[in-house]
Amino acid sequence: MRVVVQQEPFDFGAQADGFARGRQDSGAIVTFTGIVRDVDGGLQQMEIEHYAGMTEKALEAIANEAVTRWSLDDALVIHRHGVLKTGDMIMMVATAARHRKDAFEAAEFLMDFLKSRAPFWKREVTADNVGWVDARGEDEDALKRW
């Protein structure tokens, strides 16, 4: 299991390939990647603030919970902070399991908790507006299914 919090871009292809390669017992690998989307008015940049002392601990707790609840052979979480542009990759998770059901469910669980329980805050800057992204009610609701 590996959790990485960093300002620098990460190489999604290399990370995904490195995570999947050489496994003998995991039949199923799922990855999720979050990308900065453009917004109405044209996104100039997205700024991601985080709680440096807490972020890794929170992500590790979420990943540990996933490994406890599903039959996972491995899990990976990478999350960036700092200034990002449209099309930049914000984060990724990857899960490896014997069967696809565990790999899919654990990846969705990681995403649901990472959205609402890891200390990151997004701010969007457009030509005529700067604003913190509001938490979506459906993200909070998504936690209830687990």
Next chain:
Amino acid sequence: MRVVVQQEPFDFGAQADGFARGRQDSGAIVTFTGIVRDVDGGLQQMEIEHYAGMTEKALEAIANEAVTRWSLDDALVIHRHGVLKTGDMIMMVATAARHRKDAFEAAEFLMDFLKSRAPFWKREVTADNVGWVDARGEDEDALKRW
């Protein structure tokens, strides 16, 4: 949307990266990769037979159905046939959507249908046995949720 059926290995990292890179409107990318697992007795090789005339059409129909049922910006399906070894990647799907729920559900839908409705048959060769892989009841059951 792209569907590829081939005997040659594919480069998962490059395919995943190429699929995700440069998107401006898709916030969520999900990939699934299937890997040849070892079996009791030690897998010497896995042979995947397919129905050449029908395979691409069947996969395209499944991918089209996914694009119709979810808000997808893009979908990718790659499936190999021929002789594979333990640890080789058999196939991958990728989905791109505005939000993660669509990307996850569509990827699971693609996998569920591809397992039981695309004309591939796996045969496992171990030191003392050669046998066709049985379809799993739970794979057929998985179709019912869609």
Next chain:
Amino acid sequence: MDVLYFAWVRERIGVPRETVDSSAVTVSDLVKELSAREERYAMAFSDLSALRVAVDQELSDFDATLDGVREIAFFPPMTGG
């Protein structure tokens, strides 16, 4: 009409593909006709619940009619992915 066989159906029947002259109306009729011809067909078709059929390269069922059909395929449940 071309008849194709895959996986263990192919192994039991012994050929991957053959051309069959038949006046069968439905897939079921064709199965009965072939099964009556030779033991290897009867063996392959002994449990239809374990078989799937494609008509002109689309999944179909044993009640499908063969009118105008050019290609029919028999195989076990698929195991892709």
Next chain:
Amino acid sequence: MDVLYFAWVRERIGVPRETVDSSAVTVSDLVKELSAREERYAMAFSDLSALRVAVDQELSDFDATLDGVREIAFFPPMTGG
């Protein structure tokens, strides 16, 4: 005790972190104490339902006691991923 603020809570209060001397028993007590001190705190803490709190770097709630606590953080609902 160190008190940290993130996102718009930080912007309203004007500092990312400060050391606070307080005899507050719970997080709620601390919020009331700070809100009484200056308008910028009252503004930031005006709607507690829009706020989350972490105590010693773990998510907690406003009823949590502050006995032995070294670090407390206030922030809006998280928006990672």
